[in-house]
Amino acid sequence: MKLVVVTLPFPNPKLNPNRSKGLHWSATSGLRKKAHLEGYVLAKDAANRAKWTPTGDDIALRITFEMPDRRPRDRDNLLAAMKCSLDGIAEALGVDDNQFDPVVLRRRFGRGVGAVHVEIGGDA
Template sequence: MTATIGYRLDLPYERPPLTANQRMHWRPKAEITKNVRHTAATLSRDAKVPALGRCAVRLVWTVTDRRRRDADNLVPTLKACADGLVDAGVVTDDIPELMTKHMPEIERGDALGLVLIVEPLAQEATT
């Protein structure tokens, strides 16, 4: 696999399950976070994403209308997905040296959906 090819994980959500604007009690939020994390881990295992050492991740939300939305609102969902990739062994931690998290993207399309894209990055040389 080359660094330009990635893995597409189609998340089973039409809308981001976690957003920065949500105001909810910690317990239901923790359950949603746990579910998103587990889902990302399961999908990465099912897609046979190998241990990459280093990777970049992008979260893309496809919407069907032209309403204005803030991409940074999706960061909590991206964070839970990144933790799921760690749980699945794609990387050992989601620290910046091992995982580059790109700002979430919102694009217009024919059907609502969330996609997590995982791209391998070259290993840094050690001295």
């Protein structure tokens, strides 16, 4: 399977599940739609360049968070904040996000404004 690489902006802190508790759904609705659209557009472009086609098999996913600072963040919250982006990526690739297996999470600290690099497919 070909490797598709997508670089997304670091997730908005309001998408962190610990920050969004108690907020009305409309407080994060626009942010979720934006994250979904960014994931979709960037993945569609990367998949077209890589000539990627779905096979129906599980798809390895490696997510590297370039942290904007040295503050500690839980990996599970980082992944949860990426849910809408990952949904957009899955839609762009024409797959169901339950095919993302295995999912490997990595962090790199102190790299400026922050970003998320998502490697899709390739060798597991």
